[in-house]
Amino acid sequence: MPINIEYRGPADLPEIIPVFPLPGALLLPRGQMPLNIFEPRYLAMVDDSLRDGHRLIGMIQPDVAHSPKNSDKPALFRVGCVGRITQLAESGDGRYILELTGVARFKVVEELEVLTAYRQCKVDFFAFVDDFTARMGEDEVDREALLSVLADFLKANNLKVDWEGVESAPNEALVNALAMMSPYGPAEKQAMLEAPDLKTRAEILIAVTEMDLAKKRTSGDPPLQ
Template sequence: MAQGYVKAADLPQVIPVFPLAGAILLPRGQLPLNIFEPRYLNMIDDAMGADRLIGMVQPSGGAPSLPALSPVGCVGRITSFAETSDGRYLITLTGVSRWRLTSELPVQTPYRQIRADFTPYEADLTPDDGAEDVDDRAALLDSLHRWLERRGMDVDWDAARDAPAEALVNSLAMALPFEVAEKQALLEARTVADRLTALTAILSIDAADPDDDAQTTRQ
């Protein structure tokens, strides 16, 4: 159960959203954010005074000042908050549930708000460890090893081998610097098992491509 939410109807129909390319949030995943734009500082202020829920969504084209929004995002609850001496907010969002965008609302707030349908992703409210197959995990870790080796990077392999499937797959999907479309595909994978398969495929393709330069981590 995520933060006391048992079913889709427990979540608000209207949520504020933070469009950010290259950043996805997944259920029970933790996403640290450095907030400095005035409109998003205002959004955090409002969220802290209410239910602490913020929707993360990737832009999908359009004008940089008002990009179109991807059809699927994830709502998270602010579970850590700190303010810096120069007025920035350092927060951590913990993923609650994905949603499908129903409509964007005309609002007076400086930040955007949408009407979200959580029903298609109600299963997100219950931990999903349906990807514990040893062969699947071995294939993922093998692809990850080759992908990291090409970039001169490493991870705590003991922790990767011992982590619950959902935590491992979702943390890698969120943290690794994939392209926006790849991130969105990982976000929209129906189950952890589906996401594990997609993640393994992305890592294998990137690791095998001799023309693929190391990607730059997005903020």
């Protein structure tokens, strides 16, 4: 999806961003994520991001394994992805329907003590400078293996796909869209997020899917959800 502003590198992004902790949510550069915003603190977050003009929200997963029990402020994974609000609609019942377009991944430097109800972090984008270059490293992706495991997954789950659209998609768009839509858990999503390059992300997606299919074949269990 086109964005009205060009982000050429880390210096084009703010050092402090609002973050939206959401388990199982995976946003990747140039990927699109729909969001249904209804909690008051996140409605305020959207309003503030629009008012400030940057229109940016950092998507990040809670790190449940390292969070205090019964905490309303779980620990966060150290890597997330910032997205720009590229579509916004009001529902008429107090909700926002958003679409975020991924810009770049970030590392959390520190979470700030803030007065806002939503959380804010100081972040560093320099570790992921390649994210600012579209289609970086996509020639290294094993597209044939990716399409093969996709076909096996669809068959095992009685699903259909627009193969014409799949076959015409560039490798970056294909890998990132499949990773974001994949039904796997937070750990697998985080591994795909933190992959150093597109080739490695595709390999993780293939490996996780093959393990899921093997489990289903040998045990009769349903695929990972």
